[in-house]
Amino acid sequence: MATVRVQNVSKWFPRRDGESLHVLQNIELDVPEKTIVAIVGESGSGKSTLLNIIAGLVKPDRGCVLLNGVKSSEFTDWRSMTYMFQDDRLLPWRTAAANVAFGLEAAHVSRAERKQRVAETLALVGLSDFADLYPHELSGGMRSRVALARSLVTRPTLLLMDEPFSKLDPTIRAQMHAEVLRIASLMAMTVIFVTHDPEEAVVLANKVVLLNPRPGRVRETRTIDLPYPRDPSAPEVNEQARALRRSL
Numbered sequence: 001m002a003t004v005r006v007q008n009v010s011k012w013f014p015r016r017d018g019e020s021l022h023v024l025q026n027i028e029l030d031v032p033e034k035t036i037v038a039i040v041g042e043s044g045s046g047k048s049t050l051l052n053i054i055a056g057l058v059k060p061d062r063g064c065v066l067l068n069g070v071k072s073s074e075f076t077d078w079r080s081m082t083y084m085f086q087d088d089r090l091l092p093w094r095t096a097a098a099n100v101a102f103g104l105e106a107a108h109v110s111r112a113e114r115k116q117r118v119a120e121t122l123a124l125v126g127l128s129d130f131a132d133l134y135p136h137e138l139s140g141g142m143r144s145r146v147a148l149a150r151s152l153v154t155r156p157t158l159l160l161m162d163e164p165f166s167k168l169d170p171t172i173r174a175q176m177h178a179e180v181l182r183i184a185s186l187m188a189m190t191v192i193f194v195t196h197d198p199e200e201a202v203v204l205a206n207k208v209v210l211l212n213p214r215p216g217r218v219r220e221t222r223t224i225d226l227p228y229p230r231d232p233s234a235p236e237v238n239e240q241a242r243a244l245r246r247s248l
């Protein structure tokens with residue numbers, strides 16, 4: 001299981017002129033297990049910073065994050081969490097399988113188990129036949145699947161994603177949305193992701209958190225109560241995406 005609670009988090013970054021930039025103010029967020037949460041807001045509203053604080057990559061100046069009820073400063077089970085970045089960050093000199101295996105290398109897993117888990121995870125994302133190809137031999141969508149497989153090979157319960165599909169064309173992006181939903185449900189994962197795209201938020205999320213900028217504050221938390229799978233061209237999905245775009 002994976003639950004996340006962000007409690008009264010504030011963050012400042014030092015600026016070059018010696019002043020400090022107030023990036024996040026009193027952020028409260030409650031993410032029950034198996035929820036899919038989208039963080040949206042205009043550029044500079046602190047979305048990535050909030051995700052990085054949840055991931056333990058950035059320390060909050062005030063407040064705290066509870067991961068499965070444990071303060072992130074005392075949390076040790078970091079392997080239960082995984083992070084997907086905007087670019088796929090695949091290593092060009094490694095095959096798809098070796099890129100996926102990279103996710104396990106620090107985990108002290110035996111060679112035999114590593115091989116099995118890589119094969120299972122490549123199958124999960126539909127890439128069994130492409131295990132021996134190098135990143136430059138793969139399409140953008142396939143590279144994205146490899147990056148997803150590398151994130152999933154450690155069997156995380158919490159998936160964090162920072163605009164992971166924004167560079168893909170719309171058809172491939174829609175396929176990745178379906179994959180993430182299928183896998184999140186199969187692996188009973190909690191997912192928190194950052195997006196600029198209201199439609200992506202409505203297609204994927206149960207809950208959408210809107211941040212206001214300078215400093216980033218939660219303006220509104222919306223529940224998206226539509227059955228899955230959500231067709232982006234369906235009127236009710238469109239209506240919710242339009243409403244979200246208006247709020248943004």
Ligand SMILES: Nc1ncnc2c1ncn2[C@@H]1O[C@H](COP(=O)(O)OP(=O)(O)OP(=O)(O)O)[C@@H](O)[C@H]1O
Binds near residue numbers: 014
């Ligand atoms: N390490 C850092 N040091 C100093 N300032 C930073 C740092 N990281 C982010 N900032 C600043 O904090 C603010 C919020 O950045 P952040 O990337 O969290 O916003 P965002 O909403 O994700 O933006 P975007 O949608 O453009 O990616 C920005 O003004 C950014 O310049």
